[in-house]
Amino acid sequence: MKPPIPMGPPDVSELRDLIDQWSELAAELERNDYTFDLDNWRNDVDVRELILEALPMFSREEMGDHALKLDDADKAFQANTRPFRRCVWGHGTQRKEKWTPESNWWYFRSPRRSNAQLEDELATVR
Numbered sequence: 736m737k738p739p740i741p742m743g744p745p746d747v748s749e750l751r752d753l754i755d756q757w758s759e760l761a762a763e764l765e766r767n768d769y770t771f772d773l774d775n776w777r778n779d780v781d782v783r784e785l786i787l788e789a790l791p792m793f794s795r796e797e798m799g800d801h802a803l804k805l806d807d808a809d810k811a812f813q814a815n816t817r818p819f820r821r822c823v824w825g826h827g828t829q830r831k832e833k834w835t836p837e838s839n840w841w842y843f844r845s846p847r848r849s850n851a852q853l854e855d856e857l858a859t860v861r
Contacts, residue, residue: 777823
């Protein structure tokens with residue numbers, strides 16, 4: 736069996752793509768009601784966690800304009816969401832991943848303009 740091919744250095748374009756996705760979500764929350772369910776919300780906020788994990792690999796200079804785009808998207812996301820009483824992934828995942836409302840704030844927020852299905856599902860998060 737051959738050993739796995741080593742991964743190359745991280746590519747800043749992948750981080751920029753994630754920031755673009757995050758920015759699109761933030762802009763969409765500004766314009767429209769969130770119409771998807773809890774699984775989609777979790778996937779959407781997972782993008783921000785991936786960004787957090789990638790940030791130490793690149794300088795703001797390497798990120799270019801995307802550094803400011805991330806700052807703007809974070810502000811827009813916070814303005815168009817509200818604090819949620821617990822982690823949207825539940826307490827068990829929060830504890831396992833060591834997520835906190837201070838460091839991983841996106842997991843502790845829900846859309847200001849939501850929908851009944853998402854709200855019902857959020858009510859079951861433990």
